Each structure stands twice: as structure tokens, then as C-alpha cells.
Amino acid sequence: MRTELYYTVDRIRKDRAAVVGDAGDEVDVPRADLPADLVEGAVLRVPFDEEGALDWAAARVDKEETERRRREAQRIIEELSRRDPGGDIEL
């Protein structure tokens, strides 16, 4: 049984953070419940509490996983960019 899940900070709005789970679910979390060094794009490891609910206060930023995912996205973007014919487009 997994003891924690990955959630990624999608966007921060005032005192709220919208985080997206690896299953694609989105959760709106009070900013104050999350680590202080939070930035958009940060990957969080979120453990379960004793009752089986996500324990946002115990979440921590996984910098290594954040960087790995960012690099993967960058690699795919560069690959896709090779399809760009350049210049103006006629549709």
C-alpha cells in the first residue's frame, strides 16, 4: 500500500494553491497548509494521515522529482518543436 502520493503545484492564487495529482485530480489547498518555499511547478510528496486522508501539512517538496519532470517536459517540447515548419501559417 502506498503511503504517499505525488501532487504538483499548478498555480498559486492569493492564499490558495491548486495542486494536480498524478491521476489528474485537482485539489485546492490553503497556501498556509503547504511548505513555505512553494513555487508553481514544484512536485510534492503528500503522505496519508492516520485516518487515510492526505496530510497536506506534512507534504514536502521533492526537488529531484520536480527537476526530473521539468527536464522530461523540456525534452518533449524540443522534440515537438522540430515539427514546426517556421514562418507564417496558412489554414
Add this chain to the structure above:
Amino acid sequence: MTRTKSWVVPCCLLLFSAGAQQRASDGDVAEIIFLDVGQGDAAIVRSPEGKVALVDSGRDAGILESLRRHGIDSIDIAIASHPHADHIGGMEAVIRSLPVRYYMDNGVPHATATYRGLLRTLQQSDVTYLQATSRTINLGSVKLTVLPPLGGTDNLNNGSIGLRVTYGDFSALLTGDSEIDELNHFMSQGVSQVTVLKAAHHGSRDAVSPAWLYATKPDVVVISCGRENPYGYPNPWALRYYETVASKVYRTDLDGDVTIAAAFDGSVDVSTQLRR
């Protein structure tokens, strides 16, 4: 010249969609439809020839129902202003479900599962990826001028692609979630007066300034935001600003889908899904 009218839903919705299609196929009207996708952004640009651009896609696959409602079964170009989930959440479903010829985004890598899923879907497709460089997309007789994003910032909002839509004397400006820094950047590149302005960042206070409104001088403003959203959009201060400058301000949370039908001489008819 702006003429407005309202329609009642749901019984008139199908009639409304059919009417819009008929106008477009008449060959003399370009349309921009700002879709009510809840708290998010999505808009359709349809040329008189029936060419379609989708600009952002709301939060989820519900966008497919919106597209179907407006009679759209293929996309010539899909544009993601920036990779926040409330703008790209439905894009993967669109690319999986409909023929899409081109896709453009700002090329800023985001670590979410939403963006990763979209990129992998694009990878497995034959969709032609376009970078957000300074270029023109000729959507039939409608011109989409790409305003490259500010770049060099950690603020994803300020990496939004700007898009100027032109059809004859009609013009519109869509800037995703741009905040003041990026709006200033667009102004430094020479933004001019437009007929229709999509309020940046859902009508947030950090996304409008006197200088921006002086430069764009919109006749119509459309704010895309969700009913009773947790962020308080549109900001009351920003809303007053828009109402002071524009002759009419529409909101997808109150008006539902907002359809701008633009004639070549620059005049527009605005119809809304809901009656306030």
C-alpha cells in the same frame, strides 16, 4: 458599432447554435465565442470560411460538449496560452477526440500530470507543433497575429501567448493570464486599439492598468470566470475599470457563452447564452 441581444437557455440553445453556424456559412461574419467553462478560459475563433481556432480549453473534457454545442467537429489550430490546468485541462481530450491540424503553446515546461499527458498525446499524434514566435496564422480571412510571451520569468501567467484577432476593421485581443509585467511588454511591442478585449487573468486586479486600457480602448470587454469562484474574480476594482472604459462588459459566469459576430466593417453583434 455594437448591438447586443440576449437568448434564453436551455430551450433556445440549439436554435442559437444553429443560427451562429448559419451566419458563419453566409461568408460575411467572423465569430469569437467565449465559452463558459467554469473557472477557466476557452474561446473559439471561427472564420467566415468555417476555419476554427481553439484558444485554451478550460479545465477538463467538458470542452468537448461546448464544441459540439457550437457545431465544431474539427480544429484547424489549438492554442494553449500557458500551461496552467484551468487553460489546458481539456486540451488532451480535444486532441484525442477531434482532428487537430496545428497546436501552439509557449514552450515553458510545467511539471504537472496535466501538461505531461498533453505533451505525450501530442508526441503520439501527427499534430504539427508551432512555437509562439512572432508570426501570423491566416485562419481563412481571419488573421491571428501571435504576440510572443514575455519570457524569462518564473511567473507562468506572464508567459501567456498574446493573440490579436483581425477581420477587416474588427480586432480582438486575447492575452491568457497576463499580469501587468507582460501587458507592459505587449504595449512596448506596439499594442493598438481593439474592438473586443478579453480581460486578462479572469478579471484579476493584477491584470489591468489605466495604461493598458488607454492603449487598447476596447468597445467590448469579456471576462472569463466561474460562478462563485474561490478567488473573487472578477475583482470589483478591475470590473469598475473595465465598465468605465468599455461600452459593454460581459462575463461568462453571468452570461454563459458569449458570442461576438464580427462583420468586415468592424461592427459586431453580441449574443449571450444566458439572460441576466
